[in-house]
Amino acid sequence: MTLEQALVHTAAGSKQTWEVQWAEVVKVVPEVTDAATFSLRFIDPAVHNAYHFRPGQFNMLYLPGFGEAAISICSDPADRSSIAHTVRFVGNVTRAVSRLRPGDQVGVRGPFGTSWPIEKLEGKDLFIACGGIGLPPLRGAIYHIMQHREKYGNVTLLYGARTPADLMYTQEYEQWRAAKIQIEVTVDRSEADWTGHVGVVPMWFYGFRMQHRKTAVLTCGPEIMIRFVIFEALARRVAPESIFVSLERNMRCGQGSCGHCQIGPYFVCRDGPVFPFSALQPFFNVEEF
């Protein structure tokens, strides 16, 4: 784009970088000890009605005086009543988010990034492997699958957390199971009353047999878990193009400008966070890249 074209282009109205839309917290649901789900409604009804997102996308949540954090949207894209984010309290901004109560306001920019290619995967068996805070970015996709369940083959959710107390959305599992989603839950460390699986996600992945030609894998979680999930998926001859990964990186702008989230040629905030593994293959197993 030349300078002249750029001028014409923006005159026609492109995104303003820092325009924040204000939203009100309508509900706070504690999930686990260090995370909760915050449901938001934009204060301006016109903004709220115009806001659409796809599962896997994220917003920049802004608390004046603290800053912004990139948080995936975990609610049902078809649910127009509110937009939910499950936030784990780990940094300055997210700790400030932890103090939000219904009625408080938060700035929102977004939605940003790519989404799970859920429509393109119709007709396939889906294998969703996630760990810890990696489940929220996939919950929107799970809702979509439930609403269009007949369009998909076998759907399996393999979800791992550190302890049984760290498992998220446990109250919804029955509903998910009722929609014929096979749920396998595993924990790193068991507790006295735990009767489920123990062990990391890739270890249980090992136990699954899949028809590699018709299976797509969707994964999100700690990078080390993702790495081994992919390893297991490839070992089952799932094509790299059929493995989808959502990555976490430091993000400041959400628009591929500030540079922080780069991995190789990609800006994770713009070209991701959801990538087909085939795109990441040259860089993925490079340490500290």
Next chain:
Amino acid sequence: MLDKRRIEVGDTIAIKKSELETLLQTLAAAGYVPLGPQVRDTAIVYDRLENADRLPKGYVTEQAPGRFRLVRAKHSRFFDFIPGAASWKQFLFPPRLDLLTLRRNGKSWHQVGSRPEPNAYAFVGVRPCELAAIQAQDKVFLREDYTDTTYQAQRTKVFILAVNCIHPAGTCFCGTMGTGPRADSGFDLCLTELDEHFLVAVGSALGRDMVLDLAGESASAFLLGSAENALQHAAALTQCDIDPSTCAEAMLDDLDHPHWDEVAQRCLSCGNCTLACPTCFCWDVSDQTNLSMTETRRERTWDSCFNPTYSYQAGGNTRPTIRSRYRQWLSHKFGSWKQQFGTLGCVGCGRCITWCPAGIDTRVEVATLQKETEQ
């Protein structure tokens, strides 16, 4: 005598050196604040240029890995020096910029104030590599899917008076990178300094308007020939062993090559290279808030991939080692940048070499990696 009505974009005229002052006055009269190189604190800085006498006339610079010296020359040319650490980036993409200010009213916040209109600047003495750097940043900040409005507002109010480089410094490698020592396009006017004259190439209609008042003449074959010789000589002095046509692939070919460990032993991760680099574009944003938490200013600052906080995230630091940070910088600049923006991120200005306190020579590192991975 020159028929001024017939000067067209693409023409080159010759002016006496004293006419440079007239040109600066013409630019000022046209509403441009002239900014240009000048000597301060034994370095070359870019600042408001009161008149042509403030230019670093009669200076040359000695530049080598980790070394910059301003030296009095035996002659008194205006542009025989090669710029210092400062680049034009500071005006188009300022090191610090207030994005917006918010004020609290109960539970809600609202934006206050508005951004001042940027000055119209005349950049005086933009070197061909610097011009290429501005064009590289145009691609970063003026994308189809994202436009940085502050960059755009300033960029569109800049007059570019470029200067071709006759006397490159020891760290220059624009000849190899294909960005210099002669500017081909992207300027309003471009000077080539000879003994008695400046040749003035007219690069835009705006540029043409600015030379109409100058006492000029058609550039004689002799003057054009002198300039050509000088620039060819300069081109020969600005070569290095990098092959820019293949380095993008080579840089990403073996990200675990032992040379990355070797260079990490020397790199201090100070970030000088990213600050001095005229194309580095990474930035951070933070809130500057008053004590009563009633007002906050969102401030954008330059960031550097050498800062440990740069790749910090909840799950840990993506690049905790100097090796990984140096690799990110170099493999981006000479590698993945091409996939992102269609060109390499390096313009061959040599600032990262001159201003590296460890004297790491980017030319050598890239050429080494290229040679090793292409074997």
